[in-house]
Amino acid sequence: MRFLALLVMLFATRAAAADLALVGATLFPNPEAEPVRDAVVWVKDGRIAAIGARDQVTLPEGVEVIDYTGKFITAGFWNSHVHIFTPDLLHARDTPVEQLDASLEAIFTRWGFTTVFDVASDVDNTLALRDRIERGEVSGPRILTVGQPFWVKTPIYVVDYLHAHGIEIPPVTTPEEATARVASLAGRGVNGIKLFTGSVQGRGAVANMDVELVRAATAEAHRRKLPVFSHPQNTEGLEAAVEGGVDVLAHTAPQSPAWTPEFVARLNEARVALIPTLTLFRVEGERGELPPEILQRWIEHALSQVRAFHEGGGDLLFGTDVGYIDQFDTAEEFELLARAGLDFRAMLTSLTTAPAGRFGDAVHTGRIEPGSAADLVVLDDDPREDVTALARVRATVRGGKFIYRAR
Ligand SMILES: [Zn+2]
Structure with a gap:
């Protein structure tokens, strides 16, 4: 001994x-x-x-x-919207240290991220990676995670990927199931909950989450002091998120109409933060082969939502959706945020004190x-x-x- x-x-x-x-x-x-x-x-x-x-x-x-x-x-940067979901991070338990070090550097640490919030992944794998980092074996950022996301139907764009990698994330369809899933994830040590209040299906259809389900998940999460993120998609999903009491919109929602000062005031009243993820819309638009002028209009629309939210005094959190998109370089996001009216100090706030104020503690203050x-x-x-x-x-x-x- x-x-x-x-x-x-x-x-x-x-x-x-x-x-x-x-x-x-x-x-x-x-x-x-x-x-x-x-x-x-x-x-x-x-x-x-x-x-x-x-x-x-x-x-x-x-x-x-x-x-x-x-x-x-x-201060160290926070990326409040990432996914531990790139193929080279998917087998964290067995992957050699040098390989994980190299991936974590390419995706996170060389861009200044000391804390990342993983907002949907394979919970077992993400917890295994976090363990190896916290033991000092692998060099990487502090990882906060929601583990598995909640959806009423799997979003069409991840079906093949999940299948190819043998990852199962079953849907949640009733308030009772939602409460139980929150309790189970909380027991495993997650730091938040992610709800696809809207989930893209084929031919532009969206499977939205019932507001009662959102309320049940949110109530159980808040009882356990866990913040709730929403992926809204369209107006209905946005409404379910806000009415259901979520804390963070994980994206702007260019499929919803322009954000009026009244709508922004309502978000502020409900203390809802926004993660712009502006680069994502350019990447997705090109992936979907949108004609350039339509893509431009779509990006302008997303920018106008961020601008309205920022001008209305909203709480912006920096996030890129990296791990879903494979563009690691953050320069484009900063350029787009500047076009939406943010100056250096507003960007630094979204990278440090704003996320730390929501997800940090007495030591991690931003x-x-x-x-x-x-x-x-x-x-x-x-x-x-x-x-x-x-x-x-x-x-x-x-x-x-x-x-x-x-x-
Ligand atoms: Zn995402």
Whole structure:
């Protein structure tokens, strides 16, 4: 027993993140604060120990100092709409470490994501991947997950994929089933619930969820302090989501009419957040071979919904639907958000404090402040001058450890 205890201690020491200081960069501690030039970010035991201008922070001896003069540092990014669903992540229990490291870097960490919310996947596999990351075996972001999604009928665009990979996600058709499924998933450690309040079927048909089913799932989820995401699809699914009490719309809904100030006020009243996923509509439109002018109109319509929501003071969460789409680069999403009227600070809010405010905790605050998790992104260029700089990441630090460094 004593030997084991010693081993555990040795392992714990080796696994602990070294103290380090990132110096010389321009620091954005949070979206509202004035940036700090020539800053020091001192990281101790995976948390922020101190921040300030170089002449305000005295570093103790033995701290590893990394020079980031000319770079820009923000809090770690959250991607609030991802899927642990790419083929190379589907067998997380048995896939070699190097392969998982490479995939997680390509999809998440090289884009600055220190936390991702998986909003539908194979729950067994996602929990296995999360386990390997949390054990320190694999290098990746913190994964929050809804596990299996709820739908009354499987969306047509995932039927073949699920079948090909032997994944079964049975439909949920009654309020009683919904309550039971929420309880069962909660027992497995999920962090939220995802409802396809609308599910695309053949020839433009949509299988919408009955509002009573939405209410039952939402009530049980909220009783367990789990947020509820909705994939709305059209007006009816959007109504079922809002009436049913969901917390987050996982997409804009270009199949629903323009969002009026009254509708946006109603969303705000119900504290419903929105994940724009604007790149998705371009990708889907091209996949469906929409004529360019129709595609353009469709994207403009999605942009107008985000613009209306943003102007109405709505709570926007950054998310890309990566894992469903295989475009990992986030630059296009930032460009589209700029076209919808978001400036750098609004984007940083959607990447950090807004999701942390909903899904975070006392440590994961989306802010760089003493006591918070040392989740950081180092950018090559100034995101105030060009928002696509948010996609040019030099390094990603999670809990005081580098999970990505540009080579
Ligand atoms: Zn999705």
